[in-house]
Amino acid sequence: MCVPPAFGENECFIFLQDKSRCHVMMVESASETIRTTTSNQNGVSNLSSQLDGGGGREGGSNGDNNGEISPVDLLHLQQQQALQAARQFLLQQASGLNSPSSNEVKQSPVQVPMSMAMLTPQMISPQQMQQILSPPQLQALLQQQQALMLQQLQEYYKKQQEQLHLQLLTQQQQQAGKQAAKEQQIGNKQLAFQQQLIQMQQLQQQHMINLQRQGLVSLQPTNPMQSLQQAMCPGDLQQLWKEVSGVQSAEEALKQQHTGEGLDLSTNSTSTSFPKANTHSSLHSLHNGQDNHTPKRDRYRDRARLFEWISSFSKADLGDEHLTPYSKGGPLSSSHHEEHAGSHPLYGHGECKWPGCEALCDDMGQFIKHLNNEHALDDRSTAQCRVQMQVVQQLEIQLAKESERLQAMMTHLHMRPSEPKPFNQPLNLASSGSLLKRESEVYPEGLPHPPTSATAPITPLRQGPSVISSSSLHSHSHPHGVGPIRRRIADKFCTPIASGIREELAQNCEFYKNADVRPPFTYASLIRHAILEAPDRQLTLNEIYNWFTRMFAYFRRNTATWKNAVRHNLSLHKCFVRVENVKGAVWTVDEVEYQKRRPPKMTGSPTLVKNMISGLGFGSLNASYQAALAESSLTLLNSQGLVNPSSAASLNMLHGMGHDDVSSTVEQVNSNGSCSPTLSPQQYGHQVHVKEEPTEIEEDSRSMSLMATVTQNMALPSDRDDRDLDDELPTEELE
DNA sequence: TTCGATGTAAACAGCA
DNA sequence: CTGCTGTTTACATCGA
Helix, strand or coil, rough: CCCCCCHHCEEEEEEECCCCCCEEEEEEEEEHHHHHHHHHHHHHHHHHHHHHHHHHHCCCCCCCCCCCHHHHHHHHHHHHHHHHHHCCCCCHHHHHCCCCHHHHHHHCCCCCHHHHHHCCCCCHHHHHHHHHCCCHHHHHHHHHHHHHHHHHHHHHHHHHHHHHHHHHHHHHHHHHHHHHHHHHHHHHHHHHHHHHHHHHHHHHHHHHHHHHHHCCCCCCCCCCCCCCHHHCCHHHHHHHHHHHHHCCCCHHHHHHHHHHCCCCCCCHHHCCCCHHCCCCCHHHHHHHHHHHCHHHEEEEEEHHHHHHHHHHCCCCCCHHHHHHHHHHHCCCCHHHHHHHHCEEEEEECEEECCCCCCCECHHCCCCCHHHHHHHHCCHHHHHHHHHHHHHHHHHHHHHHHHHHHHHHHHHHCCCCCCCCCHHCCCHHHHHHHHHHHHHHHHHHCCCCCCCCCCCCCCCHHHHHHHHHHHHHHHHEEEEEEEHHHHHHHHHCCCCHCCCCCCCHHHHHHHHHCCCCCCCCCHHHHHHHHHHHHCCCCCEHHHHHHHHHHHHHHCHCHHHHHHHHEEEEEHHHHCCEEECCCCCEEEECCCCHHHHCCHHHHHHHHHHHHHHHHHHHHCCCCCCCHCCCCCCHHHHHHHCCCCCCCCHHHHHHHHCCCCCCHHHHHHHHHHHHCCCEEEEHHHHHHHHHHHCCCCCCCCHHHHHHHHHHHHHHCCCCCCHHHHHHHHHHHHHHHHH
């Protein structure tokens, strides 16, 4: 449990979550309980005042004595207040008022912890209550326990009341003395009860934390005006920042937290309310805070890209996108700020950029309303948020790995690590490298590897997601509005970085299965992958459809559009061969044709090398060096077990690395003959044959090894699906 | 500016 | 007639 320094010891905000939703819960400790206990009348007022303090006072302490209460003081206060409560209660009873004690308890639960009190209608609206609701189990447990305790307390009070009445009737003379005794008794009882409550709350907090750690951290302000920063533990906030926007240092996170900036992200993710101050892009704020560090700029630009992508799996208008600093690689400062000034990271081009949403919003107000209505804290939003976080995490891990690999490569090639910097634009490897490494530290191996990454994350950086966006869709009435973009993006950032990382690919697979994100792959590559993934490497059209819907959540909608596209691609591309079967017609892949259709850019080894080098920022290298590089890559391939050139080539063709990926690059180098293994006509023929005779397993295994070699993923996919996906996806990535 | 790749939309034909 | 399948054309976007 983390306690924001600003809140003092007696107040802690906890984020809970379960599978379906995340909660922000304010858990009070002793002092709050005591305060609530103090009196029926004061209980509510105290609660409300505290709520106000928590929400209304920006970043400030909650005032009062919350700030610096020591445990001893706390206990003392608790005792005092308990005694006072008991005294008042006795006075009320003694005064002959008919206030039913049971009603009293119900109306304002004397002993109800703050967390529960907050749930009362007086404190928050029904909607807020709903949002605040803790996980069902936890809530049920707590309610049960608390109800039990309340009941016990009621009974106890009743007994006390009866006794009191008797005493009043029979021993009015000695009333005062007995009262004192009872006060003490009640006070002790209350203390014990409060201790129980505290323990229960601690358990609850522990549970919350556990839940929180299991999945996403969701932030849900209990008060509309309550800033998230106040509701978040510094650690949580910092982590969230690190995860999503890449804030590195705790100081920065804290700084942003306290300044009210940097919360936007969280607010954006889940929130139901957007304080005006926070409606502006978190990126904007972030950059403001970081601009003074020139070296960090690129880093943050990368982050910003990442975040941009993450925050909008689908992007709107490409045209605008291309003008963004991200894509242009220019200083992100002005234009970027302009882009986000007065805007929202989840809002752009007149539409909601919430993943999979694409709802049109005329203005920010409408968007905010939409965001609150459609993307409130619910199962879906929570899941999406979690996916986003995983995407970020995975992407950063991936980047860290690739960066490391690049460093190793450069070291091996006797290049200075600093050299790659120039090319930060395309890949940002150099600039992002350190950052990524740091991120990787933040997210150790143990972290669940989100699906995304290899393909998706990178793509986004290249605008992939942006492309997807609905803006294009709307503007062009293109349901998907993605098409060309993907490729563009890929081309733009085409680099070896995307070399497949098997696990990540597999994870991507999972990611796309669940996330309503358009895969950054062309229809052709997807179709091809689907077919190659089939046991006999052939599928009917309907089976292809099913594969799409099964593998990609994105293709579970707009079926007419993408199905049409699938058919269109099947017919259009020569690489897809329709074969009459007993059952009917099935589609197969002609790898040769598929490879042929590769973009000219990567055709030749020189070109390839050039592209690679330029992509890596090695533009200054001379031709010989480039050639050496290319050769080294080939050597690497061969040395890693690719003994048979033909097999290598065939493998590539078979599992088709997309034209764009590293493996394909290598393949093309080979075929070009500049470096080495080239495919002979026979081999091509063999390939074709294989395509037509999918039963060949040998090819499969070879392709596997090739993939492993090329991608250096090491482990061979245990299952066929993974392997195929791995092969395919990485390729496309580079597209 | 041109070209190629890609995506989307649509029209059309054949078939069950 | 309807729906699916398959082909084809047109158009738009983007990057090289």
